[in-house]
Structures are given as structure tokens and as C-alpha cells.
Amino acid sequence: MASGMDDRTTRVLRHIVEDYIATAEPVGSRTISKKMGLSLSPATIRNIMADLEEAGFLAQPHTSAGRIPTGAGFRYYIDHLLSRQVLARSEMDQLHRAAGEGNGPGDELVRQVSRLLSNLAHQASVVVVSSPEQQVLRSVSLMRAGVERILLVTVMRGGWVQHRLIEGEPDLTGDELEKISAYLNELAEGQTLPQLRARILAELRKEKARYDRVMGRALTMGARALADAAPGEVFIEGRANILEQPEFAEDVHRLKRILRAFEEKSVIFRLLDRAMESRAIQVSVGLENTVEELPDISVVASGYRQGASSVGSIGLIGPVRMDYSRVIPLVEYAASLLTTMFEDR
Amino acid sequence: MASGMDDRTTRVLRHIVEDYIATAEPVGSRTISKKMGLSLSPATIRNIMADLEEAGFLAQPHTSAGRIPTGAGFRYYIDHLLSRQVLARSEMDQLHRAAGEGNGPGDELVRQVSRLLSNLAHQASVVVVSSPEQQVLRSVSLMRAGVERILLVTVMRGGWVQHRLIEGEPDLTGDELEKISAYLNELAEGQTLPQLRARILAELRKEKARYDRVMGRALTMGARALADAAPGEVFIEGRANILEQPEFAEDVHRLKRILRAFEEKSVIFRLLDRAMESRAIQVSVGLENTVEELPDISVVASGYRQGASSVGSIGLIGPVRMDYSRVIPLVEYAASLLTTMFEDR
DNA sequence: AGTTAGCACTCCGGCAAGGAGAGTGCTAAC
DNA sequence: GTTAGCACTCTCCTTGCCGGAGTGCTAACT
The missing domain is CATH 1.10.10.10 (Winged helix-like DNA-binding domain superfamily/Winged helix DNA-binding domain)
Incomplete structure (x- = not known):
């Protein structure tokens, strides 16, 4: 047809x-x-x-x-x-510079790139970072964070930092804490979170753990802290850009709906979900995107990778009337930029 | 008069x-x-x-x-x-519950409270966290974060976690890193960041550091990582609530200006600046607030404290036409709630 | 002297009528 | 299959008009 x-x-x-x-x-x-x-x-x-x-x-x-x-x-x-526009040299340079500035831990990097992307495209930009479950750990550390409070910090390959609070842990001496931390770190390196969990449980079952107090403590604390999966993260930049679009400036109701959606992370997650899996760029037009709340917006998104596994996606959200010939190359470039940035981390 | x-x-x-x-x-x-x-x-x-x-x-x-x-x-x-309204029991309960849920590291706590505050007041809510410069350190840790990349994690009293990346550090063995980390941690506990900086420099000058390799490395790394002051943070929740206000729904231009301001953290900082210093609640009406970009909005804000020192402020931003009799007690309560939450941390 | 009723006046918002402009669909001719 | 012509439709803008809300002023009242 x-x-x-x-x-x-x-x-x-x-x-x-x-x-x-x-x-x-x-x-x-x-x-x-x-x-x-x-x-x-x-x-x-x-x-x-x-x-x-x-x-x-x-x-x-x-x-x-x-x-x-x-x-x-x-x-x-x-x-x-569609015939794609070629990106201007200056735009690519700007994106590179943004990526360079975001040389803090992972979130700063994606945030900077996302912000610039949003300004170049005059749309709101969204980045989702997948749950760190599939990612590979580089190191972990336990730190004192208060009375009977201990903080577990995990660093993933690619520079993502996460922390979780463990409450109600009886106090340990600084020395003990250091030892426990070092021991957990040893177990963690190179594992994914599920692997680490499994490993901790396996170790716990070994007889030795029952006798070595430090080891035992390390394992039970690790098990506690990692019990529930860490959620992914969502960053939205350039919300104000969507006001540039006449369709939103006129229709306050639509504007409201989309701003509300921005506050509800799960909605954004669903929106960029598909892009994360796939390697190619994804364009959802209007009703196609599975989110009932937003039937009249488009999403252009692409996953980015850390080595072989996809760890998130970056994209733009705006009215269906978008300049796709320009926006698609932009998103693609931003995604590939993130992929290369994470490569040597 | x-x-x-x-x-x-x-x-x-x-x-x-x-x-x-x-x-x-x-x-x-x-x-x-x-x-x-x-x-x-x-x-x-x-x-x-x-x-x-x-x-x-x-x-x-x-x-x-x-x-x-x-x-x-x-x-x-x-x-x-003005005659203040008394808060409903249920509202106070809700705020408490929000504070309870945000039992992660500091930012989750303020975020949850801020979000609820914004919904109760039907305005956008803002929290600024002062630069951690005045805060007291509880512990620090160095972690491996990549090839020639090391992450310095600092935990403040009150549960604030910060991290900075140190790049281009030649690799160390895991053992060395642990020792360095432990040594720095010892120096840091109970100090503020400026104090720690001074202390590191003092130690560096001591002869001993020149001979003990681990110590020397620890100190230079610490000095490098802490060289520039960490900025404060700003969280904004409930942006969509400002659309509830008819003055913004009608006038797209004003809406745009305020949303743009939300993307520019420095503006928000200036807005809540005064509230942070003072112990009492601050209400700036329209032109009074020193930010030229936003002559027609009001800010109701109050500082919250960690022990004796003020560490941030929480407030609401909206049109000058606000229900002050309700909003002022709300903000005050939220601020005092944060203060008590941070007390036992 | 302060308060009030009465009244003329102003301004906004809504509504209807009319005309211009843009664009369509259809028909008939090329 | 393509095109010119034409009648038709619909929106949008302007104009004029009316009713309602609210004011300021003046003169009378307590």
C-alpha cells in the first residue's frame, strides 16, 4: 500500500x-x-x-x-x-567540548551532553541511565556516615557512582571498617551486581566465614546493602526549550501534561525503553509511543553503550512536528559520543 | 506613614x-x-x-x-x-512520612520533602544546599575509578555525599590505595574542607612526608582533589505546579522566563541566598527579590540547619499572588523538619 | 465631619455581522 | 492525465453594539 x-x-x-x-x-x-x-x-x-x-x-x-x-x-x-542533514563542524565541536567538561563522575558527563543537545535541537532532552544491575563493578567502599550508619559506595566501569545507606549497623572501629571494606572490594571487582550478590551468598555458606568475624560481618553487610536492585536514573535538561515550540506555547493543557510527565520518572523510562535495547536510533511518533499520557509527542532516542552492553539512552522529546532531518543526526552523534567517552573509562 | x-x-x-x-x-x-x-x-x-x-x-x-x-x-x-493558618495534622504527617522515605544520603531526604511541599502548596519548590565548604567531614575514601582515574568520596555530617574525580594519577596497587585512603580519612574526620586543606598543606611541609612514600602520595592527591571548592546544589521539584496558577497559564512569556530561570542554577541560588543566612523565614515579594530576571514572582524560603550552622534553605517560588497564610507555615514546618532530621545524623 | 445614595461615566467582554483571504472540490476543456 | 476556472466553505479580523461591573463625584443625610 x-x-x-x-x-x-x-x-x-x-x-x-x-x-x-x-x-x-x-x-x-x-x-x-x-x-x-x-x-x-x-x-x-x-x-x-x-x-x-x-x-x-x-x-x-x-x-x-x-x-x-x-x-x-x-x-x-x-x-x-527523510534526507539527513550533515552536522555542522561547530556543533560537533560544541558537543565534544561539553563532553570534555563533564569529566566528573558519569552523571556530569551525560548531563552536560544532554543539556547541549537540548539547546542545539531546541527541544527537551532526556537521558536515562539503565539500572546499574548489568554494569560491571570497578570498586566498592564502605564509609562511616553517622552513628550506626554506614555508606556503601560503588563505582562502576564508566565512572558511575552509586551510594546506599545501611542503617542500624552497630558501630565498628575504623580499622575493622577498613578491613571489611577492603575485603568486599576484592570480591566485587569485575563482577556485576547480581554476580556479586551470588558470590557473597556463596561465601557466606562457606564454613570459614563463620569463624572469621570480620569476614562474616563484611558478607552480611554486603548482602543487606545489595538486597534490592538499584533503580536507574533519569536526567532531563532544557525543559524551557519546549516552550519555543508554538504548539506548546498555545495549548497550555498539553504543556501541563508534558511537564507533569517530566516529573514522573517512570513515564520517561517507558518512553526511552525501546531505544535502550536497540542499537539503531528510534523515532516514535505520536500515538506510537506506548505512553498513554502523551499521545501527541515524539521521541527521538538512541542507546549508548559501555563496551558491548547498552547502559542507557539519550534522546529528545518534543511535538510531533520536529525537524527530524536535523534532530536525528544530532541524537545519533550525541549517543555515539557518549559511547566513545565511556569506552576509555 | x-x-x-x-x-x-x-x-x-x-x-x-x-x-x-x-x-x-x-x-x-x-x-x-x-x-x-x-x-x-x-x-x-x-x-x-x-x-x-x-x-x-x-x-x-x-x-x-x-x-x-x-x-x-x-x-x-x-x-x-497576616494571620497564619494552622497546619492540618494530616499535612504534617505527610511531610514526616516523606522525610522518612528519603532515608538515603542527604539529597534524597531534601528531595522528598521538597516534592511534597510543592504539592501541598501548589507551587514550585526549591531547595538549595550550601556549598559543603562549611560542613564538617565524617569520612573520606579513595576508590579506583578507572585507568589512571581515582575517585575521592567525601561524606559530611548530615549524610551528604560528594565525589570528585582525580584524573591522570598513575596507577597504584590496591594495597597502596587503601593505605592512602585510610591515612587521608584519619586526617579528615571532624574537619571542614578548608581546615582539611590547611592540614594537608601543613603535613606536606613536614619533613617526614618526604620520606614516607605512601604518605607523600596521599597528601599530594588530597591537595589536588580538594584544590577548588565544591559548589552547592539546587533541587527543584513540582515545576508543573506553577501551571496551576492562572497568572502563568495565561502569560506564556512569564512562564518561559521562570522556567528558564529554573535551568540556571545561579539564579536560584541568588534567590534563596538571603534565607540561608537568616534564621527566620524570608518572604520576598516581586521586585524586592534581587533577581532582575524575575520581577513578578515571590519567594518564601527558610534556612535549615545542621546543628548550629545553616547548611541550606528550602522554599517555594510562585506568583506574587500566593496564599501566604498557608504557605508560610508550610515552609517553616518543612525547614524545621529538615533541621530535626539532620540533627541525629 | 464622616457616611451614604444616586448618577453619570468609563472600560471590558461578549456577540453578531460583514468582508477579505486562503484553500478546496468539481467540472469542463486541453 | 493535466489544468484553468469557478463556486463554495471556512477562518480570521474588524467593526459596532450592548450589558455589566465598577468607579468618582456631588449632594443630601446623620
Whole structure:
């Protein structure tokens, strides 16, 4: 069906989508005719438009307005018609610089890149960091954090730092704590969290642990602290950019819905979920994204990796009318930048 | 001048402010007359209103509209006329529960409380955490974070965790790192960051350091990592709540300005700056707050303490038309809650 | 002297009518 | 299959008008 369109028809569709992206207004037959160098008259374009409407790619807000692309129209455009823009040297440089500045622990890095991405694209940018469950540990440390409070700090490959508080631990001497910490660190290095858990349980079962007090303590504390899986994280930057888009500036209700969604991390998680798995860039248009609360927004996202395993994804969220030809390369570049940054960490 | 108003005049002002807070619309003489039990006729009220306008407490949007309070009007109301609402038991309980859930490291605690505060008040809530410079260290630890990368983790009293990356450190054996870490930890406990810096420099000057390799390394690394002061942090919760306020829903431009300000942490810092110093609650109305970008918003904030020293402040940001009688007790309670939470940490 | 009723006046908001502009669909001719 | 022409539709903007809300002023009242 979709492939049953001839070249001329698709060219018209393409022009309509691009004009609509540029102007945010319904586009009429005359405009397209001019844009195509008057090789076809407005009347002909109108016939083609009628066909496209019947096929579900266009819609009319009202009888005598121009056409606007439907979700399906955008989808077709993205899949078949889109020609990517080449990123400007300066944009790539800016992204690199942002990544360079974010040389703190992992979160600073992604945050900086995300912020710049959002400004370059004039959309809100979102990064999700997957739950650290699959990630590989580099080191762990136990630190005193208060009376009967101990902090377990874990550092993952790639520079992610996490900490969890263990409460109600009877006090230990500094020396004991150091020993316990060192012992746990030894067990942890190179393991994933589930592996470490399993390892701790295995060690606990060994007889020796029962006799060595320090070891025993280390293991039970480790088991306690790691009992429940750590959640992933979500960073959102450039919220104000979405106000740049006329569709949101006008419709306060939509704006409210999307800002509320930003406060609810689980929603964002679901939104970028698919991108994390896949290696290619993902574009969800309007209703396609599985989040009921936000039927009229698009998400362009791409996963980034740490070595072979995907550890998160970065993307943009905005109205369906987005400049995909520019935004898609941007997101892709940002994701690949993150991947390389994490490579040598 | 201000105190030169008789009781009747201030009562009228008070009713106008409260009615305006409730309805967000200019209020007329008839409304006030009714509200005061018709003890005064609309005509009399009009005369009083004219006086109040001359004194700068009221303004008319246009000739035949009612009056709305000016910034000065709100100021006077807050300083002299306000009667605080008593918090509902359930609200206090909710805040306590939020504080209980946030039993992770410090930031989770303030975040949870801030979020709930924002929902109870229907405003955006902001917490700033002062730069950790004045805070007292509980423990530090050095951890391996990558090739030639070491992470310095510091835990403050009150459960604040910070980490900084030290790059380009030649690799050490695990054993060496542990020793260095332990030594630094010993130096750090009970010190503030500046004290620790001074102490490290003093130790470095001692002869012994030159001979003990581990010690020497520990000190130079410590000096490097702590060279520049750590910045404070800012958390903003409940951004979407400001859309509840009709003044923002209507005026997209204002909305944009405030959302942009939220992305610029330094602005928020300046806004809550004053509250951090002072022990009492601070209310800045409109132009009073020193931030040029946001002349038409109010900030209600209060510092919270860790023992004797103030370590941050929590507050609400919204339109000048805020329900101060409710919001002020809320913020105060939240701040005192944070203070008690940090007490036993 | 302060308070009040009465009244003319102003301004906003809503509504209807009318015209311009944009764009369509259809028909008939090329 | 393409195009010109034309009638039609719909939105949007302007204009004018009316009712409502509220004010300020004046003159009468207590």
C-alpha cells in the first residue's frame, strides 16, 4: 500500500511535511506547486493531496484549510523520505567540548551532553541511565556516615557512582571498617551486581566465614546493602526549550501534561525503553509511543553503550512536528559520543 | 506613614488582599462591603480604596475595574495583617512520612520533602544546599575509578555525599590505595574542607612526608582533589505546579522566563541566598527579590540547619499572588523538619 | 465631619455581522 | 492525465453594539 505510491506523490508528501515542519501551519496546494518549481499546477497537487488524505497521510483541520501531515504521514516521511542533514563542524565541536567538561563522575558527563543537545535541537532532552544491575563493578567502599550508619559506595566501569545507606549497623572501629571494606572490594571487582550478590551468598555458606568475624560481618553487610536492585536514573535538561515550540506555547493543557510527565520518572523510562535495547536510533511518533499520557509527542532516542552492553539512552522529546532531518543526526552523534567517552573509562 | 493607617483602613486592605489571593481577579468595593457584613457601604469603601491607592498599596488595571494589591500592598499584608493558618495534622504527617522515605544520603531526604511541599502548596519548590565548604567531614575514601582515574568520596555530617574525580594519577596497587585512603580519612574526620586543606598543606611541609612514600602520595592527591571548592546544589521539584496558577497559564512569556530561570542554577541560588543566612523565614515579594530576571514572582524560603550552622534553605517560588497564610507555615514546618532530621545524623 | 445614595461615566467582554483571504472540490476543456 | 476556472466553505479580523461591573463625584443625610 504505502509502497504503491509513485514518485510524484511521495515528493508532494515530502514537501508538505517539510513545509509544515518549518512553518507549523497547514500547507496549501499553491505553496507546494511553487515549491516544486511550478512543474505541476495547484489543481494537480490538490488531486494528489486528496489521494494522500485518503491513504491516511494527511488531514485537514477544516474544510478550507491546507493539509497537515498525520502521524502516519510523519512516519512515512521519516522511514522513506527523510534526507539527513550533515552536522555542522561547530556543533560537533560544541558537543565534544561539553563532553570534555563533564569529566566528573558519569552523571556530569551525560548531563552536560544532554543539556547541549537540548539547546542545539531546541527541544527537551532526556537521558536515562539503565539500572546499574548489568554494569560491571570497578570498586566498592564502605564509609562511616553517622552513628550506626554506614555508606556503601560503588563505582562502576564508566565512572558511575552509586551510594546506599545501611542503617542500624552497630558501630565498628575504623580499622575493622577498613578491613571489611577492603575485603568486599576484592570480591566485587569485575563482577556485576547480581554476580556479586551470588558470590557473597556463596561465601557466606562457606564454613570459614563463620569463624572469621570480620569476614562474616563484611558478607552480611554486603548482602543487606545489595538486597534490592538499584533503580536507574533519569536526567532531563532544557525543559524551557519546549516552550519555543508554538504548539506548546498555545495549548497550555498539553504543556501541563508534558511537564507533569517530566516529573514522573517512570513515564520517561517507558518512553526511552525501546531505544535502550536497540542499537539503531528510534523515532516514535505520536500515538506510537506506548505512553498513554502523551499521545501527541515524539521521541527521538538512541542507546549508548559501555563496551558491548547498552547502559542507557539519550534522546529528545518534543511535538510531533520536529525537524527530524536535523534532530536525528544530532541524537545519533550525541549517543555515539557518549559511547566513545565511556569506552576509555 | 504606613502605621498612620487606622484600623478600618487596614481591615479593608486585608480583605482586598485575601479576596484577590482567592480569586486572582480585581476586587470591587461592593464585594468588600458585603464581606465586611455591610457595616460600611460600597461608597465608603471606595473612598478608603482611593486612599489606599494613593498610599501605593493598591492599583487599578484600568479605570473601571476593581483594585488589585501592589507589591507594597502584599508586603504590608504579610508584615502586619497576616494571620497564619494552622497546619492540618494530616499535612504534617505527610511531610514526616516523606522525610522518612528519603532515608538515603542527604539529597534524597531534601528531595522528598521538597516534592511534597510543592504539592501541598501548589507551587514550585526549591531547595538549595550550601556549598559543603562549611560542613564538617565524617569520612573520606579513595576508590579506583578507572585507568589512571581515582575517585575521592567525601561524606559530611548530615549524610551528604560528594565525589570528585582525580584524573591522570598513575596507577597504584590496591594495597597502596587503601593505605592512602585510610591515612587521608584519619586526617579528615571532624574537619571542614578548608581546615582539611590547611592540614594537608601543613603535613606536606613536614619533613617526614618526604620520606614516607605512601604518605607523600596521599597528601599530594588530597591537595589536588580538594584544590577548588565544591559548589552547592539546587533541587527543584513540582515545576508543573506553577501551571496551576492562572497568572502563568495565561502569560506564556512569564512562564518561559521562570522556567528558564529554573535551568540556571545561579539564579536560584541568588534567590534563596538571603534565607540561608537568616534564621527566620524570608518572604520576598516581586521586585524586592534581587533577581532582575524575575520581577513578578515571590519567594518564601527558610534556612535549615545542621546543628548550629545553616547548611541550606528550602522554599517555594510562585506568583506574587500566593496564599501566604498557608504557605508560610508550610515552609517553616518543612525547614524545621529538615533541621530535626539532620540533627541525629 | 464622616457616611451614604444616586448618577453619570468609563472600560471590558461578549456577540453578531460583514468582508477579505486562503484553500478546496468539481467540472469542463486541453 | 493535466489544468484553468469557478463556486463554495471556512477562518480570521474588524467593526459596532450592548450589558455589566465598577468607579468618582456631588449632594443630601446623620
